[in-house]
Amino acid sequence: xxxxxxAPGGFPVVGIIGGGQLARMCVGPATELGLTxxxxxxxxxxxxxxxxxxxxxxxxTDVEAVLAFARECDVVTFDHEHxxxxxxxxxxxxxxxxxxxxxxxxHAQDKLVxxxxxxxxxxxxxxxxxxxxxxxxxAFAAQVGWPIVAKTPRGGYDGKGVLVAESVDDLxxxxxxxxxxGEPLLVEEAVPFVRELAVLIxxxxxxxxAAWPVVETVQTDGICTEVIAPAPDLSEDTARTATLVGxxxxxxxxxxxxxxxxxxxxADGRVLVNELAMRPHxxxxxxxxxxxxxxxxxxxxxVLDLPLGSPRPRARWTVMGNVLGGxxxxxxxxxxxxxxxxxxxxxxxxxxxxxxxxxxxxVNVCGDDLADLRERxxxxxxxxxxxxxx
Amino acid sequence: xxxxxxAPGGFPVVGIIGGGQLARMCVGPATELGLTxxxxxxxxxxxxxxxxxxxxxxxxTDVEAVLAFARECDVVTFDHEHxxxxxxxxxxxxxxxxxxxxxxxxHAQDKLVxxxxxxxxxxxxxxxxxxxxxxxxxAFAAQVGWPIVAKTPRGGYDGKGVLVAESVDDLxxxxxxxxxxGEPLLVEEAVPFVRELAVLIxxxxxxxxAAWPVVETVQTDGICTEVIAPAPDLSEDTARTATLVGxxxxxxxxxxxxxxxxxxxxADGRVLVNELAMRPHxxxxxxxxxxxxxxxxxxxxxVLDLPLGSPRPRARWTVMGNVLGGxxxxxxxxxxxxxxxxxxxxxxxxxxxxxxxxxxxxVNVCGDDLADLRERxxxxxxxxxxxxxx
Numbered sequence: 100x101x102x103x104x105x106a107p108g109g110f111p112v113v114g115i116i117g118g119g120q121l122a123r124m125c126v127g128p129a130t131e132l133g134l135t136x137x138x139x140x141x142x143x144x145x146x147x148x149x150x151x152x153x154x155x156x157x158x159x160t161d162v163e164a165v166l167a168f169a170r171e172c173d174v175v176t177f178d179h180e181h182x183x184x185x186x187x188x189x190x191x192x193x194x195x196x197x198x199x200x201x202x203x204x205x206h207a208q209d210k211l212v213x214x215x216x217x218x219x220x221x222x223x224x225x226x227x228x229x230x231x232x233x234x235x236x237x238a239f240a241a242q243v244g245w246p247i248v249a250k251t252p253r254g255g256y257d258g259k260g261v262l263v264a265e266s267v268d269d270l271x272x273x274x275x276x277x278x279x280x281g282e283p284l285l286v287e288e289a290v291p292f293v294r295e296l297a298v299l300i301x302x303x304x305x306x307x308x309a310a311w312p313v314v315e316t317v318q319t320d321g322i323c324t325e326v327i328a329p330a331p332d333l334s335e336d337t338a339r340t341a342t343l344v345g346x347x348x349x350x351x352x353x354x355x356x357x358x359x360x361x362x363x364x365x366a367d368g369r370v371l372v373n374e375l376a377m378r379p380h381x382x383x384x385x386x387x388x389x390x391x392x393x394x395x396x397x398x399x400x401x402v403l404d405l406p407l408g409s410p411r412p413r414a415r416w417t418v419m420g421n422v423l424g425g426x427x428x429x430x431x432x433x434x435x436x437x438x439x440x441x442x443x444x445x446x447x448x449x450x451x452x453x454x455x456x457x458x459x460x461x462v463n464v465c466g467d468d469l470a471d472l473r474e475r476x477x478x479x480x481x482x483x484x485x486x487x488x489x
Numbered sequence: 490x491x492x493x494x495x496a497p498g499g500f501p502v503v504g505i506i507g508g509g510q511l512a513r514m515c516v517g518p519a520t521e522l523g524l525t526x527x528x529x530x531x532x533x534x535x536x537x538x539x540x541x542x543x544x545x546x547x548x549x550t551d552v553e554a555v556l557a558f559a560r561e562c563d564v565v566t567f568d569h570e571h572x573x574x575x576x577x578x579x580x581x582x583x584x585x586x587x588x589x590x591x592x593x594x595x596h597a598q599d600k601l602v603x604x605x606x607x608x609x610x611x612x613x614x615x616x617x618x619x620x621x622x623x624x625x626x627x628a629f630a631a632q633v634g635w636p637i638v639a640k641t642p643r644g645g646y647d648g649k650g651v652l653v654a655e656s657v658d659d660l661x662x663x664x665x666x667x668x669x670x671g672e673p674l675l676v677e678e679a680v681p682f683v684r685e686l687a688v689l690i691x692x693x694x695x696x697x698x699a700a701w702p703v704v705e706t707v708q709t710d711g712i713c714t715e716v717i718a719p720a721p722d723l724s725e726d727t728a729r730t731a732t733l734v735g736x737x738x739x740x741x742x743x744x745x746x747x748x749x750x751x752x753x754x755x756a757d758g759r760v761l762v763n764e765l766a767m768r769p770h771x772x773x774x775x776x777x778x779x780x781x782x783x784x785x786x787x788x789x790x791x792v793l794d795l796p797l798g799s800p801r802p803r804a805r806w807t808v809m810g811n812v813l814g815g816x817x818x819x820x821x822x823x824x825x826x827x828x829x830x831x832x833x834x835x836x837x838x839x840x841x842x843x844x845x846x847x848x849x850x851x852v853n854v855c856g857d858d859l860a861d862l863r864e865r866x867x868x869x870x871x872x873x874x875x876x877x878x879x
Contacts, residue, residue, distance in 0.1 A: 104533070104534060104538075104539050106539055106838070106840035106841075107818070107840070107841070107842040107843070108818060108819060108820035108821055108838075108842070108843065109818075109819040109820065109821035109822060110820070110821045110838075110840075111821070123520065124520075126516060126517065126520045126540070127516065127517030127518075127520060127521070128517075129540075130513060130514075130516045130517060130540045130840075131517070131835070131836065131837045131838070132824075132836060132838060133820065133821070133838035133839075133840055133850070135539070143494070144494060148494075148542075149494050149496055149525070149542070150516070150519075150520045150542065151542065152538075152539070152540065152541065152542045152544070154542075391832075391833050391835075391855075392832070400828070405824075405825055405828055406825060406828035406829035406832065407828075407832065408828065408832050408833070409832040409833045411833070413803060413804075413855075414803075428497070428498060428499075429498060429499045430498035430499065430500070430523065431498055431499035431500045431501070431523070432499060434522075434795075435795055435796060438790070438795055438796035438797075438798065439796035442781075442782070442796065442797065442798050442799040443781050443798070443799045443801070445521070445781075446521065446522060447521045448496070448498075448500075448521070448522060448523035449523075450496035450497070450500075450520075450523055451496075451497070452497040452498070453497070453498065460523075465781075465803075
């Protein structure tokens with residue numbers, strides 16, 4: 100295991116398990132702050148390994164590899180939430196500082212654990228139950244009405260692991276699979292939301308917390324395609340409630356680092372918690388250009404228990420557009436056109452190979468005219484994907 | 490020579506000769522744009538080598554090392570201006586794209602070549618001459634009056650290589666040294682300037698150019714300590730003239746990449762060119778947080794002949810304070826205090842060991858209240874240096 104080179108002056112090494120784009124996007128702020136990053140990467144050409152000198156290759160499920168990696172770091176955090184509980188526990192047992200802690204992280208790893216904890220804490224959730232049988236599903240649907248939303252408690256992302264069921268027959272296969280795994284499904288009412296919001300919180304081990312403005316997230320086929328910061332036409336009451344829900348969850352679960360709470364907004368202005376993520380999150384990418392302190396800098400500050408930076412927005416509006424892979428693998432020539440078309444466009448690419456539908460980057464635009472910003476972000480994302488050709 | 494890992498998608502490798510902080514600060518924007526950096530570093534722990542995976546160690550004076558390095562890159566640019574002419578020519582002869590070109594770069598390497606070219610182009614300069622003897626100095630001073638300013642044409646920086654002479658006796662030693670080198674001194678009138686300004690230009694091989702707002706630079710003991718963007722109370726006429734001087738110089742000398750022109754502002758609003766730098770420059774560090782496109786992103790775009798980004802300021806004022814090394818080598822504990830005191834402070838550290846007076850970082854603050862911003866930037870710089878203790 101190679102030893103990361105530290106900057107002189109007492110600066111720490113932040114270890115990140117997983118070499119995806121979230122680890123990659125820590126590079127700019129870590130460089131600015133004099134911090135050294137070390138990444139346990141899936142392979143030598145993963146998104147983060149391309150840009151971080153200390154990127155040993157290892158599996159996040161391999162206790163010995165993770166321990167050897169972590170012992171060269173001052174704090175360990177995560178690019179993803181897939182590190183198994185026994186590996187996390189081995190880190191803690193070894194005396195390694197892990198942020199977020201395994202006790203907090205489990206709420207982002209298992210949606211049933213999350214629903215249990217949030218319900219116990221009085222946080223607003225959709226009606227839900229754990230169901231292992233067709234009878235349990237039917238009984239729940241009798242209370243909340245069809246359709247219902249079934250989720251695998253572990254391992255889902257970007258719409259995977261979620262099924263909207265019109266009848267119990269739709270769940271036949273899922274119930275068999277769940278029984279095979281010996282774990283129930285999470286079954287929730289289908290919430291009649293008017294839109295989706297997200298609140299992003301950073302919290303340090305000392306308990307300092309900071310919240311960015313509540314954003315609107317736009318999903319297409321279960322994948323976030325656009326984020327508007329702040330959420331347009333959001334009532335002050337809903338904004339305050341959503342922010343307090345985020346801060347309450349972070350404090351209750353003792354989250355450290357950045358946490359995203361995905362929310363449903365209802366017609367009456369109430370919010371219900373949809374999902375939690377305990378890491379920098381797609382709904383916060385706007386902050387890289389749109390806030391005084393972006394989420395990746397804030398995450399580094401939080402896991403190191405440094406004072407948090409200001410989450411103040413730097414423009415009236417910031418719009419983030421996700422760039423998905425299309426049919427054209429050659430990204431470099433395409434972005435010349437975008438740079439010429441829009442000199443204010445901020446392009447963020449992840450160094451990943453193009454596969455249709457894969458998140459390979461995002462764009463941010465900031466300004467005063469929301470309709471114009473949305474058009475520009477959408478155009479750039481569509482052009483890189485190849486959905487449009489000019 | 491190791492081969493830099495490219496991101497998939499046709500992205501180029503930008504080679505930078507020299508592993509100082511200017512190369513280091515390209516890391517954030519290169520990562521965002523999917524570009525790969527490769528640095529020919531002075532040593533394995535140089536500022537840039539700490540954060541760039543491809544950082545072979547080699548001397549910028551070693552033709553073979555520089556050629557081997559450059560052949561793995563799509564374009565070569567510079568962290569400093571010290572690469573000798575024969576090494577630059579070898580790169581060009583080998584068909585390597587070098588930006589800025591050796592023909593342009595010589596104007597930043599040799600102040601006599603610069604004065605000759607700018608005078609020929611009608612750019613406003615102090616009165617100057619090349620002087621090898623006491624007689625030549627005395628004759629020049631008889632025209633412009635004492636004191637005069639003597640400069641070694643090559644190799645000076647941060648006030649080194651500059652001497653204000655009250656009489657010809659002050660230059661005894663310098664004239665002997667210059668005679669030994671076989672090159673004259675550059676001797677200039679001492680300009681009665683009211684303040685120093687700088688204009689930063691980016692220009693691409695296609696000829697596209699962009700200018701950031703003209704800034705005021707504050708020097709202490711010959712070292713830039715503060716930059717205010719834009720320069721306060723600058724007349725529109727002077728701002729326009731300074732910007733046009735910068736654009737004219739960039740076009741006339743066919744500069745590619747970022748170029749800084751340091752200017753003297755006279756009481757009547759005229760400007761005179763003091764120095765040129767053909768690379769990102771201290772006077773542009775404010776743009777990392779204060780402009781839509783920072784100078785390091787713009788330099789990368791320019792040397793790759795990509796369309797340039799908008800240099801529009803993102804705040805009414807941005808103040809940059811240079812952080813100099815002091816007596817305290819442990820920087821990490823000191824910046825906790827600053828983060829707690831000022832959550833909007835943007836800290837940029839260079840990963841360099843502390844030596845008294847050495848530039849080891851800078852801070853930026855953006856906002857509406859200039860006096861407040863100046864106080865905050867100055868406080869942060871002084872606190873890190875250890876000049877103040879709270």
